[in-house]
Each structure stands twice: as structure tokens, then as C-alpha cells.
Amino acid sequence: MSSTAATKAGNPEADFSVSGLGNPQEELGKLLSGQYPDARGRYGPFGGRFVPETLMGAITRLEEVAKAAFVDPAFAAELRDQQRVWIGRPTPMMRAEGLSKEWGVDLWLKREELAHTGAHKINNALGQALLAKRLGVKRIIAETGAGQHGVATAAACARVGFPCRVYMGAQDVERQAPNVQRMKRLGAEVVPVTSGDQTLRAAIDEALRHWVSDPMGTHYLLGSAVGPHPFPWLVRTFQSVIGTEARAQMLQQAGRLPDAVFAAVGGGSNAIGFFHGFLGDSQVQILGVEAGGTSDEPGMHSATMAHGRPGVLHGCYSMLLQDEAGQVADTHSISAGLDYPGVGPEHAFLHAIGRVKYVRATDAQTLEAVNACCRHEGILPALEPSHALAAVRNWAKANPGKTALVNLCGRGDKDMPILMKHAPMA
């Protein structure tokens, strides 16, 4: 029978408690040295594997295959080659001359929206599709919210050679019609999910339910840094190319590290990969930006760190928006990609030890940032990274002249219907 540190210490509560976290510097050291995620898939208290028994074999095998692949030079070579010729990596970094002037800071943008299919999601989709070949599965399923992860997965499956099915909330199918067409054109089957809240959260619920019917023949290509271990670690590993490139590009192009780095956080996949480049640089402040929605009232935002408390959703123990009885709360964001009540367990850990500060940007501030970026940089950013831009603007007031770096994780073409509805141009 398995036993845990918790029960050895005589305190069963420790399995679901944040009180056991040690000194922040030591805890960060454990993360950077690879001691976290530990053998139980935990980052301190956060993480774990809370899935039905039917999936335990599949996620255990996934972890083993991933670990073997990550030390295999042939896998690294294949991934690097495909990143270069198919995704278009490295993505560039540039100084945002107009916004720097406008906001009184020295602002740099990591141009992740120039990655193939228009967002960072492709990094993970390609990586996991290559892993799926080693798993020997026959098909791939995925969930999607705004459709970016669905499009990336459909594209990766077409490239690597897998049949692909994407679960998407019925409400999102309607909101994101162009992405639905893109997925279908790339050969994917799109399944509208009518259960639950009919958004990203319900799509993940449904993908998990279908994975259970064929755990060994199907790979679930989860797109965010959430879910049971090893997913948060896998997704971060494939997304950390963003932070690695960005840090080197800053040193090369700006001649220095930034004072602060910013990324939007829903589940947290772009942010965790980006932040990993800078976690060890103690002089770099790291800010995660959550969706502040329209107000702080329950159901009007997706600000998990600000308003949540620890809980279990979609297979991991992390911060969670929930009511007193433990029912998962409804959320709102103008950005479908941030409209999620949970957050990756590694983010919950970085929040708990204070290494990353989590702030909010509202829907209105975000729309202003979209327009500013369009006018001053000639770039239409997605609504997700526009939250990060809005946070830079807020931060700039107290930090004039300082250097900020934003992960511009996606392009905004997909958001045109929303922009036309909420902020139409005469």
C-alpha cells in the first residue's frame, strides 16, 4: 500500500494543505533543481494525480515515455527541427517603440503570435504529438476554449499523422466559428459539448470522460498547464522554449535582463513556459495577469489567485474559484482563453512562495490595450496577451522608464467578432 509523507508525519490534512510549504528560497530551489514536481507530481502541496483508476495506467505510461524522450538526443533533434521548419522558431523579440513612448517605459515584446497557427499553443501541440508517436497510440483527442489549442492540435496531428477529435463547448463553437472551420479543414472532428457551462471547463470534463473509454489507444493532448501530473510538467517543458529564447534575446538585443516580465494567466501555459526563463533571476520581477472581467463579483471574472482557494479540479490540487460547498464557480472573461476557474498547480506554487505576483486586468482595460497595440505597434494582439499589456500600462505609472517584457502569446484575428461586438469602429 502506498504511504505518503503526510501520513508518516501523522497529519492526514497535509495532503490538502498549504501549511507545509517551507522557506520560499528553498522551495524555489527545489523547483529549479528539478525536485518539483516530486514523485507524486506535486509542487509543494500543489499538483498530484486526481483521476479515475481507469486513467492511472495511461498517465503513468505518459510520464515514463516523456522522461525517456526528454533524455533522448533523437527526440530533441526531431523537436528542434520541427520547431524551426514548421513552427518558425525562434520567434522574434522586438522593442515596442510606440507603446514605450506612450506609456513611459522601455517595453519589449516576445513575438510568440508569429508562431505557426498564431499562438504559443503550437509548441505544446507539436511536442505532445511527437510524444504520441512514441506512446504508440492510434488517435489524439483535445479540448479547446477559444479554438487556438484546437487549431494547433489539429495542425500538429495533420503534420505528424494522427486522427484528431477536438471537444469544444457549444457556446465557444458559436463564438469562435472561424476556428471551428480551421480545425475541420485541418482534418479534425469537432465535437460540441453541451454539458456543464458549455465552455473550456466543460470541454475538459468531456475530453476526460472520453479518454476513459480508450486510455491506452488514445492520447489526450491537454493544452493548458493544468490537469493531472504529468500534464502540467509536460506542457511547461514544451512551452519553456519561449522563456529560454526570450532571455537570450533580451541579453543580446537589449544588453540586459528586464526589470519585470508579464504574461497572461488562464490555465497558465504560455506564462509558465515564459516565466521559467526568468525564475532564477532574482532581480527580475515576474507578474502573471489574470482576467479581472467586469467586476470582483462572483461569476464576473476569472481571477483565480485573487478570489480562489485551494481545491481539486480536472485532476490537480491547485487554486480554484469555488463556493463554500466546493462547487466550482462560473467565470467570465472577454477572452475565451482565460475564461477558466482553475490555474496550473505550478502557478499556485509560485504564488504561494511569492516568486510570481498575480495581478488583474479588466475587460475594459484589455480592450484599450488592444487598440493601443494596434495603433502604436501595427500588431493586432489576441485578447489574452492584451491583459498582460494592460497590466504593463498599470505598472508603468509607478515604474517610469523601467524595462518590461511581455509575452505576446497570440494574434488577435480570431477575436475580430468579439472586438466588433464590444468595441466597434465607426
Add this chain to the structure above:
Amino acid sequence: MSNASVTGLPNAGSASPGASIAQAIRAARTRGHAVVPFITAGYPTLAALPGLVRSLAPHAAAIEIGVPFSDPMADGVTIQQASRTAIANGASLGWLFEQLTALQCEAASGGPALPPIILMGYLNTFITGGLASLAERAAAAGVAGLIIPDLPLEESAGLRAALHRTGVGLVQLVSPVTPPERAAKIAAASDGFLYAVMVAGVTGAGASEAVQVEPGAYLRSLKAVSPVPVCAGFGVRTRADVVRLSGDADGVIVGSALVQAIGEGVDAGVFVRGLLHDR
């Protein structure tokens, strides 16, 4: 420490956590088939719960009561919808404990006896108030055991230890894709009975095309290693299913089919009696 010892409710003095469940299943088996019906607490209405429990009690080896959760990842459409309705009706774990306490008091003061009550629900609703509080409230409400489908063996030690402090059992699940050695470990850790999930799928699902299961061989392999009774659940809908599976299982769990029948206005007790006996 435990309220159970004060109130004299069923867990008090139990030989081991879940022992009352194992005993009840074995006793029912000697009389015929052991059926464990599942209902969703708060469905179709909050007021329906006591009546459903009373009507099931004479026919059930044990009663499994579902604690509704907003994101039930192991459940099919029937129980998803029942859970959604129940939450909208205001069902919660705290409310359920109150209802069960009242039912136990009724039984203790000369009312008809209740079979062991087992709660099935998702981890988040159980851990949200702390594990010690959960264990004490469950024991005080006379709950014999918990079934938590999103709590695999590797994550279960802390919760099990907390429950054992007040004599409440933790029932573990095995699935058709669980390797034999692992199934033996799970069986050894399971209190009351071993929950044999019969399909690779969610509750109420039909057979999976990808994972073929030969029920007899699967159940016999579990019986060979399990120190506790083995009960078959998921996809068990009819009397024919009950008869077929009872050849190799100690008991059967009927959930989605019963919840669906309750939704259609069928009397729960009559439904379960129909599973036990030829009409």
C-alpha cells in the same frame, strides 16, 4: 473524539472501518442477490431524499448516495444531469449530513432499520472543509464509507487515515485496465468492498469498443485477491445484468438506470425489488 461514540450511531464499536458494509453485503448474498442502489442526493427534489432512502432500505444491501458536484468527470449524462438539478435545488454535503442524521435518529428510535449508507462523490466537495471535520461529520451522520472516483490509491493515504480515526471506511475502485498486481494492492486497501468498474467508460456507459471486458474472468480475478467483497458497477441496468454478474460478484451496484427511473417517476423500491426477483 468521534461523535459516533457519543451518539451510538452505527459506526460506534465497528471492528474495522467499512466492516458493517462487508457484513451487510455478505448477509444479503446469503439471502439472494446483494444490490447496492445509487441515488443522487437532492434529485429530483431536496424533499425526495428521505422517502427514497426509506423505500430502498428493505431491498438494499447498502445504499450509495451521490453527493452532487459541478464537474463530475466519471459520470455519464444521466448522473451529470441529476447532479446539476440537485445543485440547483440547493443540495450540499452539509445538507445531506443533516438529512442522514435525521434518518438515523428515526431508525434508532424504533423506525425501520437502515442498511449501511455510503456516499459517492468527488474529492473537492469532501476536502473543502478539512479532512478531520469531514471524518467527524460523516461519522456523526452514520455514514459507513465514502467512494471517491477521482481519488486513486496513490493519493488516498491522507484521506483514508483521517476517515479511519472516526471509523469511516474508504472504498477503492478497480477498472478493467488495472494490472493484476495493482488490483491486489487496491483490494488490500479497500474498506467494505472492492468497487469493480465493469466498463472502460463513465457511469451508465455501454461497453467500450477499445477495451473488451470478459466480466466473469475479470470478477473472478478480483475475488481471488480481495479480502473484502467485490461489487460490480457501471453499466449495470437490468435484472438480467444483476443475475449474470452475481454469479461472480458478491454484489452489484445500480446507478444510472435507477436515477433515470426515479426521474421518470418510477418508485425506487419497486425498481430495486424488480432487480432482485422475477416479476
